[in-house]
Amino acid sequence: MLAVLAVVLFFTIIFLVSKASEMSSIGKNADDEMEDRSNLQGKLLFTFLILGLLGVAYTFWTLGPRVLPASASEHGDLVDSMFNITTVVVMITFVITHIALLSFAYLFRYKKDRQAYFFPHDNRLELIWTTIPAIVFTFLVFRGIAAWDEIFDFEKLETADEVIRFEATAKQFGWILRYPGVDGEFGERIIDEEHVSPINELGVNWEDPNSHDDIYANELVLVKGKVHLAKLGAQDVLHGFYLPHFRVKMDCLPGLPTQFMFTPKYTTEEYKAILSEKKYWQQIDPETGNPKWQDFQFELACTELCGKSHFAMQKVVRVVTQEEYDAWIQGSPSYYNTVINPDGAVEVEDVEEDSIEAMDSTIVEVLAVLK
Amino acid sequence: MSEVTAHHDSAHAHGHDDHHHEESWLTKYIFSQDHKMIGKQFLMTGIFWAFVGGLLSLFFRMQLAWPNETFPILETLLGSWAEGGKLSNEFYYALVTMHGTILVFFVLTAGLSGTFSNFLIPLQIGARDMASPFMNMLSYWFFFAASLVLFMSFFVQTGPASGGWTAYPPLNGIRDIAINKGSGIGFDLWITSMSLFIVGSTLGSLNYVSTVINMRTKGMTFDKMPLLVWALTFTAVLGILAFPALLAAAGLLEFDRVLGTSFYLNNIVINGDLQAYKGGSPLIYQHLFWFLGHPEVYIIIFPAFGIVSEVLAVHAKKPIFGYKAMILSLGAILVIGFFVWAHHMFVTGMSPAIGKVFVIFTLLIAIPSAVKVFNWITTIWRGNLRFTVPMMFAIGFVSLFISGGLTGIHLGNSTIDIQLHDSYFVVAHFHIVMGVAAFFGMWAGVYQWFPKMFGRFMNETMGYIHFWGSLIGGYLVFFPMHFMAGVPRRYYAFDQFQSFNNFQDVNVFITIAAFLVMAANIVFLINFFYSIFKGRPLTEEDKNPWGSNTLEWTTPIHPGHGNWPGELPTVYRWPYDYSVNGKEVNPQNQPLAEGEHGH
Numbered sequence: 001m002l003a004v005l006a007v008v009l010f011f012t013i014i015f016l017v018s019k020a021s022e023m024s025s026i027g028k029n030a031d032d033e034m035e036d037r038s039n040l041q042g043k044l045l046f047t048f049l050i051l052g053l054l055g056v057a058y059t060f061w062t063l064g065p066r067v068l069p070a071s072a073s074e075h076g077d078l079v080d081s082m083f084n085i086t087t088v089v090v091m092i093t094f095v096i097t098h099i100a101l102l103s104f105a106y107l108f109r110y111k112k113d114r115q116a117y118f119f120p121h122d123n124r125l126e127l128i129w130t131t132i133p134a135i136v137f138t139f140l141v142f143r144g145i146a147a148w149d150e151i152f153d154f155e156k157l158e159t160a161d162e163v164i165r166f167e168a169t170a171k172q173f174g175w176i177l178r179y180p181g182v183d184g185e186f187g188e189r190i191i192d193e194e195h196v197s198p199i200n201e202l203g204v205n206w207e208d209p210n211s212h213d214d215i216y217a218n219e220l221v222l223v224k225g226k227v228h229l230a231k232l233g234a235q236d237v238l239h240g241f242y243l244p245h246f247r248v249k250m251d252c253l254p255g256l257p258t259q260f261m262f263t264p265k266y267t268t269e270e271y272k273a274i275l276s277e278k279k280y281w282q283q284i285d286p287e288t289g290n291p292k293w294q295d296f297q298f299e300l301a302c303t304e305l306c307g308k309s310h311f312a313m314q315k316v317v318r319v320v321t322q323e324e325y326d327a328w329i330q331g332s333p334s335y336y337n338t339v340i341n342p343d344g345a346v347e348v349e350d351v352e353e354d355s356i357e358a359m360d361s362t363i364v365e366v367l368a369v370l371k
Numbered sequence: 372m373s374e375v376t377a378h379h380d381s382a383h384a385h386g387h388d389d390h391h392h393e394e395s396w397l398t399k400y401i402f403s404q405d406h407k408m409i410g411k412q413f414l415m416t417g418i419f420w421a422f423v424g425g426l427l428s429l430f431f432r433m434q435l436a437w438p439n440e441t442f443p444i445l446e447t448l449l450g451s452w453a454e455g456g457k458l459s460n461e462f463y464y465a466l467v468t469m470h471g472t473i474l475v476f477f478v479l480t481a482g483l484s485g486t487f488s489n490f491l492i493p494l495q496i497g498a499r500d501m502a503s504p505f506m507n508m509l510s511y512w513f514f515f516a517a518s519l520v521l522f523m524s525f526f527v528q529t530g531p532a533s534g535g536w537t538a539y540p541p542l543n544g545i546r547d548i549a550i551n552k553g554s555g556i557g558f559d560l561w562i563t564s565m566s567l568f569i570v571g572s573t574l575g576s577l578n579y580v581s582t583v584i585n586m587r588t589k590g591m592t593f594d595k596m597p598l599l600v601w602a603l604t605f606t607a608v609l610g611i612l613a614f615p616a617l618l619a620a621a622g623l624l625e626f627d628r629v630l631g632t633s634f635y636l637n638n639i640v641i642n643g644d645l646q647a648y649k650g651g652s653p654l655i656y657q658h659l660f661w662f663l664g665h666p667e668v669y670i671i672i673f674p675a676f677g678i679v680s681e682v683l684a685v686h687a688k689k690p691i692f693g694y695k696a697m698i699l700s701l702g703a704i705l706v707i708g709f710f711v712w713a714h715h716m717f718v719t720g721m722s723p724a725i726g727k728v729f730v731i732f733t734l735l736i737a738i739p740s741a742v743k744v745f746n747w748i749t750t751i752w753r754g755n756l757r758f759t760v761p762m763m764f765a766i767g768f769v770s771l772f773i774s775g776g777l778t779g780i781h782l783g784n785s786t787i788d789i790q791l792h793d794s795y796f797v798v799a800h801f802h803i804v805m806g807v808a809a810f811f812g813m814w815a816g817v818y819q820w821f822p823k824m825f826g827r828f829m830n831e832t833m834g835y836i837h838f839w840g841s842l843i844g845g846y847l848v849f850f851p852m853h854f855m856a857g858v859p860r861r862y863y864a865f866d867q868f869q870s871f872n873n874f875q876d877v878n879v880f881i882t883i884a885a886f887l888v889m890a891a892n893i894v895f896l897i898n899f900f901y902s903i904f905k906g907r908p909l910t911e912e913d914k915n916p917w918g919s920n921t922l923e924w925t926t927p928i929h930p931g932h933g934n935w936p937g938e939l940p941t942v943y944r945w946p947y948d949y950s951v952n953g954k955e956v957n958p959q960n961q962p963l964a965e966g967e968h969g970h
Binding site: 019087111145172214253346 | 653734788789862955
């Protein structure tokens with residue numbers, strides 16, 4: 001109640017003071033009045049210029065270090081350098097045009113005896129400020145497109161010595177992360193009534209032996225220095241696959257596969273070491289009591305509005321060495337063996353060499369349980 | 372049209388106050404066919420929606436600033452949407468969606484071009500009314516119906532639309548409240564509202580264009596038309612060409628929702644259950660939507676361009692610099708504006724090869740935009756600048772348009788957009804360049820033409836408070852957001868992510884600044900309504916209070932339906948003859964002096 005009263009009082013005072021100033025100006029010479037007002041407002045605009053530019057510098061100083069740290073992927077350097085070049089061009093233009101606009105406002109504020117200069121056009125000037133932006137933009141476009149071509153040059157997959165493939169399928173509200181397992185081949189997916197079911201949301205064809213070692217991971221594991229191909233899709237609505245530190249972003253759509261190719265530059269541990277040298281990251285996190293860098297982790301997020309829990313589609317991303325990755329793949333149970341066919345029952349007609357091996361391992365497991 | 376003219380001429384013959392055809396209250400204020408009244412109706416409705424939209428943003432800004440606090444007042448106001456005083460995540464998305472829809476369509480399209488096209492086109496070209504006053508009235512009432520339907524959607528049980536103002540399928544394409552609560556009746560109402568809105572907007576736009584082409588007064592050739600009329604005409608052309616695409620998109624979307632078609636849907640699996648949709652593509656919707664959506668931002672900003680060009684010239688007492696270049700750049704933006712839509716879709720799964728074409732066109736469109744800025748700055752150079760309230764808003768507009776426009780150079784470059792797409796950098800960009808800047812154009816127009824609309828002045832001190840509060844507040848809200856370049860937009864909370872959770876104090880700061888902007892605008896609201904009834908009245912000596920050359924100030928202070936008693940004014944010169952012939956003001960209907968060459 002008191003708050004409401006205070007608000008009403010606040011606006012009443014503004015109103016009364018404003019009306020009073022209007023009354024007091026009655027009877028004054030209109031030109032003098034205009035000169036006074038324009039003088040005040042012109043000076044205020046100039047003050048705004050100075051304080052504004054200082055404010056901009058201040059935000060760069062204070063908020064700059066909080067922006068996502070340096071790119072953790074190879075193509076991310078292209079994105080960052082394009083961003084930085086553009087920012088330099090933009091900031092120069094921003095400062096020059098604002099100095100011109102607001103200092104002209106101050107310099108040419110109304111004076112009774114000033115005569116405005118009739119200056120309707122000047123083709124040379126027009127030509128200059130059409131050409132200069134055209135040249136700058138041409139440079140930015142060429143650089144940008146060259147980088148874009150590089151980022152989406154999928155032919156690199158053929159020349160790369162080894163490509164890590166994984167599949168990220170988004171749904172409300174989480175990620176199904178599928179790895180092809182030891183054999184390096186994904187099991188085939190068939191999207192029809194017969195294959196898609198609550199325990200087989202991806203519609204994997206379990207008759208395809210390649211599917212049997214496919215791993216459904218609960219974290220995204222990447223290998224330093226290897227080319228990765230993310231095969232992206234969605235179950236229900238649109239989602240966005242976003243790895244902020246890797247400058248990777250691509251929408252996931254139901255019924256329309258997309259992909260993104262990238263190469264991590266550092267393992268998580270190496271990246272932490274880089275951060276540990278930065279002042280901002282050396283600050284102590286009040287919750288854990290550790291320096292910020294110590295608990296750092298890469299993350300996967302959703303960037304396409306997908307419903308009420310859009311903001312919570314988080315997965316941890318871990319970048320490791322090839323050896324660690326191989327060990328992780330070997331040590332992770334496959335979805336087939338844990339959910340689809342957990343007791344290792346093998347249909348007789350399928351028995352082939354592979355299956356006999358599988359049966360052997362099942363027997364070992366059963367024996368272990370019996371013990 | 373001839374009826375209106377005849378009516379007014381005869382009224383004049385019997386003396387000015389002698390109304391033979393006394394209009395009833397209903398036909399004068401409600402179902403009016405007078406373009407001036409219709410313009411005011413658009414303005415009032417626009418102001419209403421601006422405050423509703425602004426209020427919604429304060430609600431969700433409170434959530435972003437203080438995600439762990441509870442505010443009992445929210446429960447009082449919003450009921451079950453904010454149980455225990457904390458905004459629910461479902462309603463948060465409804466607020467964001469409605470804020471976007473309301474501001475983009477109802478305020479910055481209808482409130483801006485609706486107001487000024489209606490009010491000023493006939494007055495500035497010397498016409499008695501629009502080509503079709505009846506159709507013009509319909510255009511407002513379709514907008515009003517659209518408003519009513521959208522307003523009602525707040526009161527349905529499952530809430531208003533909540534899948535983003537862009538209404539992408541499948542989130543909005545499947546009529547299932549389990550997927551998205553706002554995708555029930557709330558979204559049906561959204562589509563109904565949009566369809567009504569598009570009909571209204573099209574009726575209005577066709578009218579504006581035909582009026583400008585056919586009804587200019589004697590001597591008002593195209594090269595003597597004020598830039599504002601050029602801008603409003605181009606706005607109408609954009610609307611006529613772009614809005615039907617949205618109508619088509621929305622129609623197909625509703626087919627998918629209620630008839631079970633699959634225009635935008637394919638292989639949808641919900642909880643492991645394959646749905647019967649086959650063969651559609653969500654990208655088709657996005658193409659159709661942005662084919663309107665991008666020209667829409669020019670529909671919003673063109674009227675502001677025009678208003679600012681007029682206001683700067685009038686108050687600098689100096690011709691707008693590069694009149695022809697200004698028209699050409701508007702024309703260039705109009706044409707190129709139809710070839711840039713897919714820059715909203717660089718990382719949506721569209722082919723990267725197509726993306727490149729849109730990079731080129733997007734940066735191409737920045738050239739005419741840059742030309743306009745340089746021309747505005749040159750216009751005030753060596754002028755004699757009267758810092759009235761509309762002039763302050765025009766200067767503020769140029770500043771904001773520069774600040775917001777420049778970051779478009781980042782976003783238009785697809786490589787950088789990989790990182791910035793759907794982040795707070797985008798939010799900062801478009802709010803500054805087509806949100807706050809367009810508002811500044813609108814306010815400049817309101818303060819400039821308020822004396823023409825109501826025969827009274829607004830209070831200046833309150834005007835300056837409104838200006839400084841909005842300028843400083845606007846920058847404080849949106850400038851810091853650039854640094855959240857890696858933080859996704861449309862997040863209800865950031866505590867799920869270590870990567871995004873380091874801007875909490877900035878979010879508090881932004882929310883406080885948003886309250887400052889709202890406070891400044893409450894001052895505006897008080898000023899506006901008080902001044903309609905009690906503002907300082909115009910007198911016969913200052914019936915052209917700003918010393919303007921354009922024709923609207925040659926009418927009586929309170930023009931009747933038909934605008935000019937007696938004959939329409941004849942135009943002899945272009946609208947920018949300021950500070951020539953030893954006179955600061957040379958109205959368009961002032962004949963050329965002996966030996967003087969028209970511009």
